[in-house]
Every structure is written in structure tokens, then in C-alpha cells.
Amino acid sequence: MAVRGMVPSFKFLSFSSGITVGETLIQFNSRSSNLRALAVGLLNTVSISILVMLFSILFGLLLVLCRISSNWIVSHLARAYIEIIRNIPLLILLLFWYRAFFLQMPTIRNAIMLHKIVSGSGEATAFMILSNRGLYLAWPMLTDSFRIYRFVLIAAIIIAIAVYLMSRLHYQKTGRKTPGFLWAIFSFIAVSAAGLLYMRGNEPFAIQIPVIGKFNARGGLYVSSEWFSLFSGLVLYTSAYVAEALRAGIQGVPKGQIEAARALGFSHLRALRLVVIPQAKIVAIPPLTSIFLGVAKNTSLGVAIGFPDLFSITGTIINQTGRALEMILLVMAIYLAMSGITSLFMNWYNQKVQLIER
Amino acid sequence: MSEHKSSSANKQSKDSFSSIYLELMKHPMLFWIKKNLFDSVLSSFLTILSIWAIVKVVLNIILPMISMNWIAIADNLKLILTGSYPASQLWRIWLCLCYVSLFGGASFGLGKKKIPLLLVIILFFEALLFLLPFTSTAKYFLLANIVLAASGLIGVRLFDKEKRIRIIIASWVLFLPAAFILVYGITGPDGFMPKVQTNYWGGLLLSMLISMTSIAFSFPIGLLLAIGRRSQLKFIKFSCTVIIEVIRGVPLITILFIAYLIIPLALPRSLNPSVFIRAMIGIIMFHSAYMAEDFRGGLQGIPRTQYEAAASLNLSKTKTMILVILPQVFKLMIPVLVSRLTGIIKDTSLISIIGLLDMIGISSAIISNPHYMTSSPQVLFFIAAIYFIICYSISSASSKIEKNLEITTKQAVSL
Numbered sequence: 168m169a170v171r172g173m174v175p176s177f178k179f180l181s182f183s184s185g186i187t188v189g190e191t192l193i194q195f196n197s198r199s200s201n202l203r204a205l206a207v208g209l210l211n212t213v214s215i216s217i218l219v220m221l222f223s224i225l226f227g228l229l230l231v232l233c234r235i236s237s238n239w240i241v242s243h244l245a246r247a248y249i250e251i252i253r254n255i256p257l258l259i260l261l262l263f264w265y266r267a268f269f270l271q272m273p274t275i276r277n278a279i280m281l282h283k284i285v286s287g288s289g290e291a292t293a294f295m296i297l298s299n300r301g302l303y304l305a306w307p308m309l310t311d312s313f314r315i316y317r318f319v320l321i322a323a324i325i326i327a328i329a330v331y332l333m334s335r336l337h338y339q340k341t342g343r344k345t346p347g348f349l350w351a352i353f354s355f356i357a358v359s360a361a362g363l364l365y366m367r368g369n370e371p372f373a374i375q376i377p378v379i380g381k382f383n384a385r386g387g388l389y390v391s392s393e394w395f396s397l398f399s400g401l402v403l404y405t406s407a408y409v410a411e412a413l414r415a416g417i418q419g420v421p422k423g424q425i426e427a428a429r430a431l432g433f434s435h436l437r438a439l440r441l442v443v444i445p446q447a448k449i450v451a452i453p454p455l456t457s458i459f460l461g462v463a464k465n466t467s468l469g470v471a472i473g474f475p476d477l478f479s480i481t482g483t484i485i486n487q488t489g490r491a492l493e494m495i496l497l498v499m500a501i502y503l504a505m506s507g508i509t510s511l512f513m514n515w516y517n518q519k520v521q522l523i524e525r
Numbered sequence: 526m527s528e529h530k531s532s533s534a535n536k537q538s539k540d541s542f543s544s545i546y547l548e549l550m551k552h553p554m555l556f557w558i559k560k561n562l563f564d565s566v567l568s569s570f571l572t573i574l575s576i577w578a579i580v581k582v583v584l585n586i587i588l589p590m591i592s593m594n595w596i597a598i599a600d601n602l603k604l605i606l607t608g609s610y611p612a613s614q615l616w617r618i619w620l621c622l623c624y625v626s627l628f629g630g631a632s633f634g635l636g637k638k639k640i641p642l643l644l645v646i647i648l649f650f651e652a653l654l655f656l657l658p659f660t661s662t663a664k665y666f667l668l669a670n671i672v673l674a675a676s677g678l679i680g681v682r683l684f685d686k687e688k689r690i691r692i693i694i695a696s697w698v699l700f701l702p703a704a705f706i707l708v709y710g711i712t713g714p715d716g717f718m719p720k721v722q723t724n725y726w727g728g729l730l731l732s733m734l735i736s737m738t739s740i741a742f743s744f745p746i747g748l749l750l751a752i753g754r755r756s757q758l759k760f761i762k763f764s765c766t767v768i769i770e771v772i773r774g775v776p777l778i779t780i781l782f783i784a785y786l787i788i789p790l791a792l793p794r795s796l797n798p799s800v801f802i803r804a805m806i807g808i809i810m811f812h813s814a815y816m817a818e819d820f821r822g823g824l825q826g827i828p829r830t831q832y833e834a835a836a837s838l839n840l841s842k843t844k845t846m847i848l849v850i851l852p853q854v855f856k857l858m859i860p861v862l863v864s865r866l867t868g869i870i871k872d873t874s875l876i877s878i879i880g881l882l883d884m885i886g887i888s889s890a891i892i893s894n895p896h897y898m899t900s901s902p903q904v905l906f907f908i909a910a911i912y913f914i915i916c917y918s919i920s921s922a923s924s925k926i927e928k929n930l931e932i933t934t935k936q937a938v939s940l
Contacts, residue, residue: 254867266901495787
């Protein structure tokens with residue numbers, strides 16, 4: 168490589184990047200450094216992966232409940248969905264979702280709106296605006312007094328943790344189980360609501376309602392169509408795999424276990440919660456781990472629909488600076504670190520579950 | 526008195542109603558509907574909800590889709606399927622397809638006597654293709670394909686069971702070199718089969734060739750990596766583990782970019798491989814690592830006693846591996862391998878990102894043509910349908926093979 172005048176160095180990272188990024192979670196402009204551009208991409212990737220994991224668990228649970236349902240039509244619909252998703256490449260799914268659905272949305276003038284109000288000056292506002300530019304939602308935005316309120320939130324979190332630990336202690340001392348987790352959530356809500364009540368008139372949040380302009384809307388929470396199609400496409404895709412992993416877990420539990428639980432007078436739901444799920448978890452966690460490892464990697468397909476994730480920003484920096492080798496090594500290291508953290512967490516959880524089993 | 530009478534009448538009508546109900550339930554179909562669709566309140570609600578959803582989907586999505594303008598597909602069918610492969614040489618690709626039909630039919634003939642589902646799917650697909658605007662030669666080839674698939678299905682019964690499996694495995698092993706010779710050509714430009722350079726390959730043909738080659742190469746490489754990971758030599762074990770884990774930890778696109786950008790830098794300038802070769806190297810690297818993990822699972826499934834028995838027969842380590850362990854591993858691995866094949870076919874779609882014109886690359890080219898600009902949903906839907914048909918038939922074949930060989934292994938989760 169030295170022969171071609173290419174000496175690897177990482178100095179370019181501190182140079183000004185000269186690129187513009189559509190979606191950033193941190194301050195970024197075209198004069199910011201390449202390293203900062205990379206951080207923007209990393210944050211986008213991490214945030215979308217975590218959201219996708221959470222939502223695909225929820226959606227996957229719903230799917231697997233439909234799949235194992237005794238209702239013929241529901242279980243066959245779920246099965247058809249899972250089979251279709253599992254046999255189509257993710258790239259096609261994303262492209263289809265983006266080009267054939269989100270880009271075919273009406274323009275901002277004819278956007279799909281929820282609760283549209285036209286004020287006297289001719290300005291129109293709506294709680295939800297869906298157009299080919301993306302989705303605008305009315306959203307509670309932070310105001311100045313949030314600076315004070317955040318201490319209330321921190322206090323609420325500490326109190327909730329304390330309540331949870333106390334219930335654990337109570338359980339260890341007396342052997343009687345209390346719903347500690349529920350109590351913790353309850354105390355968190357109570358404390359933060361008390362804080363809100365106390366700060367009446369000077370609320371830490373204000374609901375901002377998007378206003379429709381000529382070519383664009385402003386205000387409220389803005390979700391671009393790229394973000395939304397990557398997110399929803401990945402959730403649709405991952406949940407099918409999650410459902411299959413969960414199904415393998417649930418069907419791995421012998422039927423005799425459920426029958427025994429029913430014979431002991433457990434209701435169907437209670438048998439599911441106390442007998443089936445603890446056993447199904449053990450089987451389902453290793454495949455779920457590899458599915459979640461896949462999610463962070465699959466977000467890199469955002470490059471195909473123009474979402475500025477880690478990989479697409481890397482590609483842009485390579486084009487700008489020509490530092491292919493360094494950038495690829497860097498991005499590989501970042502992906503490896505992310506996979507490592509995910510698998511460490513899942514292994515920890517796996518071990519915890521296995522210990523409960525004994 | 527009258528009250529009593531009416532209540533008894535009520536009871537009687539109830540009795541007659543329930544007797545009618547019981548009478549109705551004797552009919553198997555009505556009983557099935559009751560049991561599977563209206564078993565409880567929740568179940569009935571879900572049934573009605575899903576029927577409503579199906580009606581909505583059919584009315585709002587499927588019916589408008591049928592009435593859409595499909596001219597973009599009809600005009601570009603050849604592009605989507607074969608890219609810019611010279612039209613005069615298409616018969617070579619048809620020959621490959623005939624080969625696949627014959628032995629695909631034969632592979633399905635291994636199953637039970639019931640008419641396999643796949644054949645119905647293929648027939649349906651080919652009937653659909655008949656409706657599409659193909660040239661007349663293409664229609665003859667399509668007909669030949671159906672005939673060959675059917676004859677393969679029946680013809681395989683002529684051989685006894687041992688021979689059948691051997692013939693089919695041999696034919697699939699021979700398929701890849703045969704396909705490459707047919708597609709690439711052997712003679713000069715004026716000859717019988719002129720050479721066609723790889724940059725003319727495209728569409729479905731390109732994806733299929735890359736995925737077939739990738740599985741053929743990543744199989745032995747993955748096996749070597751898996752054996753290396755179990756080696757007692759620390760260095761080999763360490764380096765194999767690092768290779769496998771690094772590749773498994775990064776997305777396929779990064780591997781493809783390495784292949785695309787770094788390989789030409791690492792090689793001398795005279796040896797500049799085409800993008801086709803680079804993409805193939807990337808995909809082979811990626812899937813070898815995954816295959817190695819599959820093999821590791823297979824190797825762990827062999828009980829220790831097998832090694833000990835081989836050692837007591839005075840077999841060397843290499844001989845133990847080749848004669849005792851690997852044949853058992855291969856048998857265990859067949860379903861995993863087949864599902865890995867669908868994974869590879871799906872992953873091959875990513876080569877469009879590094880600029881190869883596979884089906885997705887072609888589709889973006891078609892959509893960017895102002896003439897077909899509004900038909901992006903149709904084009905993408907058509908491509909998705911092709912992928913679905915291929916992958917679904919392979920995965921259903923995989924479960925069939927699994928049943929036939931009576932192997933119960935867990936399906937590898939590939940994402």
C-alpha cells in the first residue's frame with residue numbers, strides 16, 4: 168500500500184468532515200470533525216437498534232400468541248405472515264416499504280392529518296401529519312423548568328430502586344413474595360406525578376403541535392420517512408424471527424407440564440405464566456441472542472434507503488477522504504464492540520435464567 | 526299456571542334447539558368450524574376480526590394491485606431475469622434451467638408417494654410465466670422444463686433407493702461446473718458458445734450463480750475452519766476462532782466493502798479481479814464463518830465414543846475424521862445446509878449495494894427510467910415474489926429431506 172502512496176493514518180478523523188447529515192441526535196454541522204460524524208452515525212445505529220429490539224419483542228410475542236392460538240384462521244394468518252417475511256430478503260422488504268409505501272404517501276399539502284384545525288390566520292395545525300416527508304407528531308417538548316424537574320426524576324428513580332431492593336430484602340427475610348417490580352413502578356409514577364403537581368403553572372413539558380407550512384411542517388416530533396421505514400421494516404422482519412424462536416421455546420415444553428398445572432387447579436393464564444414461560448425462556452434465549460446480534464448488524468442496510476446510520480456515514484467519509492482501509496477497520500471494530508456488548512448482556516441474562524431453573 | 530306452561534314451552538323449545546344443535550354438530554364440517562373458529566367469545570371475535578382484515582386487504586390492496594399497470598415488468602422481464610446477457614445466447618441459460626428442473630423433480634421424487642407441493646408451486650409459477658410476454662422459443666423451453674420436472678419425478682422411481690440418493694447428490698455436485706461452463710462459454714466470439722464476460726451477467730442469473738458458488742466454496746472452507754477451531758495446536762485454534770468471531774460480529778455489507786475496496790489494494794495491479802469475483806469472495810468469506818459454526822454444532826453432536834472406537838481400530842486422526850466422523854456430520858448437516866442456502870440467496874441481494882446489477886440493482890435502474898417511474902411498487906413486488914418462491918420451495922424441500930432422513934436437528938437461526 169505504501170507503494171501507492173497510501174500510508175495508513177487516523178489523522179483525518181479530526182479534520183472537518185464537510186458532510187451534512189439529515190438526522191442527528193447530537194449537535195452536528197458540516198464543519199464538525201469526521202469523528203463527530205462517526206459518532207452521529209453510531210448514535211443513530213444504537214438508538215434505532217434498541218428501539219427495534221424492544222418493539223420486535225412485543226410484536227413477536229403478539230405474533231407467537233396468534234401462531235399457537237387454537238383459532239384456525241388466526242394461527243394460519245400468523246403462519247403466512249411469518250413464512251412470507253422469513254423467505255424475503257430484508258433489503259427488498261426495506262426498499263419495498265420505503266419506495267412503495269412511504270414515498271407514495273401524499274405530499275405535505277394533501278397529507279393525511281389527524282384532528283386538523285385551521286386557525287384565523289390561515290395556519291393549519293394537526294396532531295399527526297403523515298406525508299411523503301415523514302411523520303409529524305404532537306409531542307411533549309421540554310421547557311426551561313425541566314432543569315429543576317430532572318432532579319425530581321432522578322429522586323423518583325432512586326426511590327423506585329430502593330423500593331425494589333426493600334421488597335427483595337423482605338422476600339429474603341420472610342420468604343413471602345411481594346410484587347416488588349410493580350411497587351417500584353408505582354412509586355416512580357407517584358413521585359414524578361407529585362413533582363408535576365407541585366410545579367403547576369411552570370410545567371416541565373409543553374405539548375407542541377406541528378404547524379403545516381407550504382413545503383414542510385414544523386414543530387412537534389419529526390420522524391423522517393427514512394427512519395420510520397427502517398424502523399418499521401426491521402420490526403416487521405425481526406418479529407417474525409422472534410416469534411419462531413419463542414414458538415420453539417413454548418412448544419419445547421412437554422404437554423404434560425401444562426396438564427399437570429391444570430390438574431393442580433391453575434388457570435390457563437397462570438399455567439402459562441408460572442409453568443410454561445419459565446421453561447420456554449431457557450430454550451428461547453440462545454436463538455434470541457443471535458437474533459438481537461443480527462438487529463444491530465441489519466441496521467447497516469439503512470444505507471440502501473438513505474438513513475444516516477454508522478455504515479452509511481462511513482461510506483460517505485470514505486468517499487470524501489479516500490481513507491478506505493482505516494475507516495473499514497474502525498467501523499469493524501465498532502460493530503464488533505457492539506456485538507460483544509450485546510452477547511455479554513444476553514449471556515448474563517441466560518445464566519441468570521438458568522440459575523433460577525436449578 | 527300460564528306462567529308454568531310458558532316456561533315449559535320455553536324449555537321444550539330450548540331442548541329442541543339444543544337437539545338441533547347436537548344434530549348439526551354431528552356434521553364433521555360444522556363441528557370443525559365450531560371447534561376451530563368459534564370455540565369461545567374471544568375466538569369468535571378474533572375470527573370475525575381477521576375475516577374483516579382479509580376482506581379489507583383483498584379489497585384495498587390485492588384488487589388494486591391486479592388492476593395496476595404491469596407494463597414495466599412485461600417490458601423488462603429479460604433484464605430482471607438475466608441482466609444484459611446477450612439475447613442470442615439465452616438458450617444456454619434455458620439449458621441450465623432444464624437441468625435444474627430434471628433433478629429438482631428427481632429430488633422431490635425421493636419423498637412419499639403423495640404429489641409434492643413444490644411441483645404444484647412450480648407448475649403454477651410456470652403457468653404464470655406462460656401468461657407473461659415471452660418469445661415462442663422461451664415458451665417451448667418452459668414446456669420442456671415442466672415435462673423434465675415431471676419425468677424426473679417419475680423417472681427416479683426406476684432406480685433402487687441407494688442409487689437414487691447417489692445419483693441426485695452427484696448431479697447437484699456436477700451442476701455448478703456445468704452451469705459455469707454453459708453461462709461463461711468456451712469458444713471465441715464466432716464459435717458455438719462465445720464467451721460472455723461477467724459484467725454482462727445480471728438479474729436473477731447473477732444472484733443464483735453467486736449463491737450457488739458461494740455455498741460450494743464456503744462448505745469446505747467452513748469445514749476447515751470448524752476443524753481448525755477444535756485443533757490442539759494453540760496457534761491454529763486461536764486464528765480460526767478470531768476469523769470466525771470477527772466475521773460473525775460484523776454486518777455483511779462491511780465484508781462486501783472490504784472485498785470491494787481492500788482486495789484490489791492488497792493485490793498487485795496486474796491482477797485486478799472483476800467486481801463479480803470480489804463480491805463472490807466477500808460472500809464466501811462471510812458464509813464460511815457461519816458455516817463453520819454450523820459444522821461445530823454438527824461435530825459436537827458426534828458422541829465421544831465414536832472417536833474412541835476409531836482409535837481402538839488403530840485409525841489415524843485424519844482417517845478417523847474422514848472415514849468415521851465426517852460422514853455422520855454430513856448427514857446431520859443436510860437440513861442446516863439447505864436452510865443456509867436460502868440464507869445465502871437472501872444475502873446475495875446485498876451485492877446491489879456495491880454496484881452489481883442483480884435483481885435489485887436492475888430494479889433501481891428500471892425505476893430511474895422516467896417511463897417506468899411510477900411502477901416501483903410493481904417491480905419490487907415482482908422481485909420479492911421471485912425471492913419468496915425460490916426460498917420457500919427450498920425451505921419446504923429442506924423440511925421434506927429432514928423428514929426423509931429422519932434427522933431431528935434444530936433449524937439454524939439465520940438472520
